[in-house]
Amino acid sequence: xxxxxxxxxxxxxxxxxxxxxxxxxxxxxxxxxxxxxxxxxxxxxxxxxxxxxxxxxxxxxxxxxxxxxxxxxxxxxxxxxxxxxxxxxxxxxxxxxxxxxxxxxxxxxxxxxxxxxxxxxxxxxxxxxxxxxxxxxxxxxxxxxxxxxxxxxxxxxxxxxxxxxxxxxxxxxxxxxxxxxxxxxxxxxxxxxxxxxxxxxxxxxxxxxxxxxxxxxxxxxxxxxxxxxxxxxxxxxxxxxxxxxxxxxxxxxxxxxxxxxxxxxxxxxxxxxxxxxxxxxxxxxxxxxxxxxxxxxxxxxxxxxxxxxxxxxxxxxxx
Amino acid sequence: xxxxxxxxxxxxxxxxxxxxxxxxxxxxxxxxxxxxxxxxxxxxxxxxxxxxxxxxxxxxxxxxxxxxxxxxxxxxxxxxxxxxxxxxxxxxxxxxxxxxxxxxxxxxxxxxx
Numbered sequence: 001x002x003x004x005x006x007x008x009x010x011x012x013x014x015x016x017x018x019x020x021x022x023x024x025x026x027x028x029x030x031x032x033x034x035x036x037x038x039x040x041x042x043x044x045x046x047x048x049x050x051x052x053x054x055x056x057x058x059x060x061x062x063x064x065x066x067x068x069x070x071x072x073x074x075x076x077x078x079x080x081x082x083x084x085x086x087x088x089x090x091x092x093x094x095x096x097x098x099x100x101x102x103x104x105x106x107x108x109x110x111x112x113x114x115x116x117x118x119x120x121x122x123x124x125x126x127x128x129x130x131x132x133x134x135x136x137x138x139x140x141x142x143x144x145x146x147x148x149x150x151x152x153x154x155x156x157x158x159x160x161x162x163x164x165x166x167x168x169x170x171x172x173x174x175x176x177x178x179x180x181x182x183x184x185x186x187x188x189x190x191x192x193x194x195x196x197x198x199x200x201x202x203x204x205x206x207x208x209x210x211x212x213x214x215x216x217x218x219x220x221x222x223x224x225x226x227x228x229x230x231x232x233x234x235x236x237x238x239x240x241x242x243x244x245x246x247x248x249x250x251x252x253x254x255x256x257x258x259x260x261x262x263x264x265x266x267x268x269x270x271x272x273x274x275x276x277x278x279x280x281x282x283x284x285x286x287x288x289x290x291x292x293x294x295x296x297x298x299x300x301x302x303x304x305x306x307x308x309x310x311x312x313x314x315x316x317x318x319x
Numbered sequence: 320x321x322x323x324x325x326x327x328x329x330x331x332x333x334x335x336x337x338x339x340x341x342x343x344x345x346x347x348x349x350x351x352x353x354x355x356x357x358x359x360x361x362x363x364x365x366x367x368x369x370x371x372x373x374x375x376x377x378x379x380x381x382x383x384x385x386x387x388x389x390x391x392x393x394x395x396x397x398x399x400x401x402x403x404x405x406x407x408x409x410x411x412x413x414x415x416x417x418x419x420x421x422x423x424x425x426x427x428x429x430x431x432x
Binding site for chain 2: 096099102221
């Protein structure tokens, strides 16, 4: 079955994506069906004609650009000097070379390229994070069903295995790509760049990236999103933000989900918000129920505000 | 285990340096890790030995320079050290802290043959 649109024509196949960065993709497979007849009508494979700016396969293709040179050099804070040639007493031929490079510099560079591409495509991108079972997919299914009425919407789903989540999104009438990370515990920027090429163009719309359910690892990896959204369900306890502070520190919005269960639980909403703001005083907070739809109006309004911020920022840079 | 991915990033940086400069062996790798970074030094030490196997960094000593977390207190307008996120200002007790340093994870230097 085609994992982009969910159609059943064509011979199923799982194709390892042409590596645009074989080194960082060894651990991932992006499941894609390329030989589906329907794709002629809505290109979302490699051959999407509008994708010429990002087709090909590779970030290495872009590497000649000023942007790539910039982020390649950016990590080299020592000014790109050759070996320092420092002789260390008693150490013979050894030399100490100062390199001063960001360990996540490569991922951050690709994330910067993704971000530039998303902005160029007038696309608002959110990276959804939570522990497993907080309700990210249920929240997305309800959200995209509404949002697709007013703008293009797409989803990249990250899970260790299965394409269940992408199928749920497609059933809501929205294109979705499933990325299986295998033994990986997070999505990275290169994987997202590749998955994005396989979605139809979403100009003027929204792309949701549902990260692997994990409150630790995905916090470290910029994907090129406009902002991170952390989903916390009230069954998880008030002190999750203190137990897993990196994720809440990295997020712009905390969505407190499953509020319809509040009468059954002793859940202190005020304390949860207080704890989240201890690790991130600027974090926005919304309270919803993905099951009943409570609070979704405020969520859509928040998304519209982010779209406005991105549009104004883009206009400012063009002036 | 994102520490494995982080250690792969370290090895990648070392291998790029090997390609750009002429050396055959890395004796030690020195990292800078902030107290508020996304990985714990002990986890990095454990993963590094595994990831370095059969690379130019195999057998290299890993030295980690741990740097403090620093935040600006928006309540008392002072720069204060914090050991972890969620701590309050040591001067006034406020949680209105903006992290200003201590999130870095960098390869500072290599000792090579």
